[in-house]
Amino acid sequence: MSAKIRRRKTVARHGQLRTPGPVSQFLKILGIALAVVLVSGAAVSAFVVSDLYGTATADAVELEGQKPVPPDISEYEGGFDLLLVGTDTCEEDYAHYFGDRCTGPDSEGNLNDVNILVHVSEEPRRITAVSFPRDLMLPIPECTRDDGSTTWAMSKQPLNSAYMDAGLNCVARTITELTGQDIEFAASVTFGGVIEITNAIGGVDVCLANPIKDYYTGLDMEAGTHTVKGLEALQFLRTRHGVGDGSDLGRIGNQQQYMSSLARKLISGEVLGNVPVMLRLAHTALSNVEASTSLTNPMTIVQIGLAVKDVPFEDIVFLQYPTYDDPSDPNKVVPDMQSAQAMWDAINANQQLQVTHENTANDGVVVQEPEAPEEPTEPTEPADPETPADGVAALPDTIKGNSAAQQTCSNGNVRQ
Secondary structure (H helix, E strand, C coil): CCCEECCCCCCCCCCCCCCCCCCCCHHHHHHHHHHHHHHHHHCCCHHHHHHHHHHHCCCCECCCCCCCCCCCHHHCCCCEEEEEEEECCCCCCCHHHCCHHHHCCCCCCCCEEEEEEEEECCCCCCEEEEEECCCEEEEECCCECCCCCEECCEEEEEHHHHHHHHHHHHHHHHHHHHHCCCCCEEEEECCCHHHHHHHHCCCEEEEECCCEEECCCCEEECCEEEEECHHHHHHHHHCCCCECCCCHHHHHHHHHHHHHHHHHHHHHCCCCCCHHHHHHHHHHHHCCEEEEHHHCCHHHHHHHHHHHCCCCHHHEEEEECCEEEECCEEEEEEECHHHHHHHHHHHHCCCEEECCCCCCCCCCEEEECCCCCCCCCCCCCCCCCCCCCCCEEECCCCCCEEECCCEEEECECCCC
């Protein structure tokens, strides 16, 4: 009988606590997925693909219940799901940037503090990235560790404890049990790569509606548009106290602004059209990846890239998993199952998604309205937002998010 591993307690990081939160992983995580596009778009030579393959397979993880990957990913009925996980590992080369996170009382263990489930639909291809709060309280199932031992199933634990208990496989099992979505592919990264990847692509443009001054991360930025890379990009992704109401939910919105901008930059050709940049990004990203065994075949990586590279911006949608405040702990949240089910039903039906939530001062971003056209146009009857067009699903207003076609700006904590 395999040994059971008991769980350790983790520090709550959802509410406005004084302990600095760990570095968020969105850029590195997206670098993994978008490096896939780069490889296919560049039509790189066989020896380059082989080199990337060797890097990706070094620490591959077997997902429990993983089915064989078909020769062509178009055989996945309804599309496929890719889980992207960011862990807060304190790597030696970068730990000095993060102070108490790597030396303080809550520095023990590696937590999955960023969890994104990316669904790629069947034709017409659509991409939906759903971010799960790290302090989401939910059941965590029994999981098998790399050494064959297993953990106890727990009825209510924070999502970000799953990786510390049993690695990437356990995060995937937990998300599958919550959502009912099969996860075909998964990858995790540590936070060191954020500096390297942002440098590799020359930075990402971000918009600030108000200045940000965040003592905890050291971020100090004026309102306006900035190109962030390296340490500043990492600080931008990490900031929680600097945006909205200072919660992790506000930070997710701010990070999704970054992801939208990154997607636009990569797909616009500024990166895709530059072969040296593409190869540098692909190698840098994959050098920081712990991938599932299903994600180590170069041909599978190329097929995923081909599946997503031509998706229109309006069909690349970033959503926050809907939650309620946890009645037992104001620093935690619990699933809003009814709203979540409506969201998954629309995603699995491959409907175009309409976000109905209107951002407030508590949210991490504000939506920037598009400029009016210079030339007058014929007046049109305004659409009724409560009556979506055919094939469009209006999501419950409890679900926050935006598409890559929308311009959002950070809702900084310094009001002008």
